[in-house]
Amino acid sequence: MxxxxxxxxxxxxxxxxxxxxxxxxxxxxxxxxxxxxxxxxxxxxxxxxxxxxxxxxxxxxxxxxxxxxxxxxxxxxxxxxxxxxxxxxxxxxxxxxxxxxxxxxxxxxxxxxxxxxxxxxxxxxxxxxxxxxxxxxxxxxxxxxxxxxxxxxxxxxxxxxxxLITDGFVPNLNHKTNERIHRVYNYVHSNYYKKIKLGHVSSSVAMSNEAFCRFFKKSLNKSFFTFVNEYRINRACELLIETNKQVSQIAYECGYESLPFFYRQFQKFIKTSPLEFKNRHIASKA
Missing domain, CATH: 2.60.120.280 (Regulatory protein AraC)
Known part of the structure; x- marks a missing residue:
């Protein structure tokens, strides 16, 4: 962004x-x-x-x-x-x-x-x-x-x-850098629910795959696909709270083709399972 x-x-x-x-x-x-x-x-x-x-x-x-x-x-x-x-x-x-x-x-x-x-x-x-x-x-x-x-x-x-911000992150206020980040964020926001290919993203900012990966890591202090999974898991949390959809359906709607991989990513970012997360939220509102 x-x-x-x-x-x-x-x-x-x-x-x-x-x-x-x-x-x-x-x-x-x-x-x-x-x-x-x-x-x-x-x-x-x-x-x-x-x-x-x-x-x-x-x-x-x-x-x-x-x-x-x-x-x-x-x-x-x-x-x-x-x-x-x-x-x-x-x-x-x-x-x-x-x-x-x-x-x-x-x-x-x-x-x-x-x-x-x-x-x-x-x-x-x-x-x-x-x-x-x-x-x-x-x-x-x-x-x-x-x-x-x-x-x-x-x-x-x-x-x-x-x-909120991790150690080591320094905001880059350079116009060109932030214009590229802007395009990347918009791309993920519009395409998170389907398979995201690195080549499509890198070409949207006129960079090679290797150059783009270095650029993103340097700009946000995390890899591009770490960011993608972080975004997807946040959207999954919304659906868990707001709907009664099955976990497998939510995983698919958030762009995950593998349910075990979805569970691993959910555990990585939220530190619990999807159902545990949902149950905790329900209990907190009781």
């Missing part, structure tokens, strides 16, 4: 940007911007791309992203007619020059440093802060700023969270 630079408009009446996003779809392309971004999903489900991470998201998804981390949310639920999220965007100077060097903000500074790998907060944090996030939007300017700083301080105290 092409990581498009996004110019975040400066607010004339606030030190940071905060808004409620509500449309039919998440329309933003894969993009990056110098501002940090805190996003909470109120309504919608699909696949979230952050750096070299490909994961499902659903209501309650709560993520903090660092400066210039490429990202986008793509909803895949055709039954839903709208999506909704709360978004906060802020830069290094939203509290003035050098504020992060003050001892009062040392824990927030550590949180923002870690956000360069993308932070997904756990379910407990999502439930705890959901109403507070909405309340912040409705406050006056000064109250909004103070409440937001307190929110960051509270988030910095959370010990259990997930890093």
């Amino acid at each position: 092409k990581a498009k630079f996004e110019k975040v408009p400066e607010s004339t009446d606030s030190s940071f940007i905060s808004f409620l996003y509500e449309k039919e779809n998440f329309e933003a392309p894969w993009h990056f911007h110098p501002e940090y971004e805190l996003t909470y999903i109120i309504k919608g489900k699909g696949i979230r791309y952050v750096g070299n991470s490909v994961q499902n998201f659903e209501e309650g998804d709560f993520v903090l992203l660092g400066s210039n981390v490429p990202h986008c949310w793509k909803d895949t639920n055709s039954d839903s007619k709208s999506v909704k999220s709360i978004v906060f965007q802020f830069n290094d100077t939203f509290l003035g020059q050098g504020w992060m060097e003050k001892s009062e903000f040392r824990y927030i500074k550590k949180l923002l440093e870690k956000s360069s790998r993308g932070i997904k907060f756990n379910v407990e944090a999502s439930k705890k802060f959901s109403k507070k996030l909405i309340n912040i939007l409705n406050k006056s300017s000064l109250e909004k700023l103070l409440s937001f700083v307190k929110l960051l301080e509270s988030l910095s105290a959370i010990k259990s969270h997930e890093f």
Whole structure:
């Protein structure tokens, strides 16, 4: 996916940007911007791309992203007619020059440093802060700023969270590189359910098979077919949760011709079996 630079408009009446996003779809392309971004999903489900991470998201998804981390949310639920999220965007100077060097903000500074790998907060944090996030939007300017700083301080105290981006990944913001990644992502999105041939993908970006494999590995710190299987397994997880289809049918619909290979890939990425995953999800909603 092409990581498009996004110019975040400066607010004339606030030190940071905060808004409620509500449309039919998440329309933003894969993009990056110098501002940090805190996003909470109120309504919608699909696949979230952050750096070299490909994961499902659903209501309650709560993520903090660092400066210039490429990202986008793509909803895949055709039954839903709208999506909704709360978004906060802020830069290094939203509290003035050098504020992060003050001892009062040392824990927030550590949180923002870690956000360069993308932070997904756990379910407990999502439930705890959901109403507070909405309340912040409705406050006056000064109250909004103070409440937001307190929110960051509270988030910095959370010990259990997930890093989205793997060690060793460095975002490449080169236009040509990201244009190629953009084409590859679109190809996988459109063809994941059938056999994907390396030659077709490499020719779509005008590269030889060998050159393309080196390029993709260098760009995302994972092989192309690792990415394909990661994408397919995420789509399989969606179908396991949302339908009553047999595992074998889901495997086939996600592009797997071999059921044993599907089970191995599912175990690799999800760390459990498909049925165990489904049962855990059902139990968590009971």
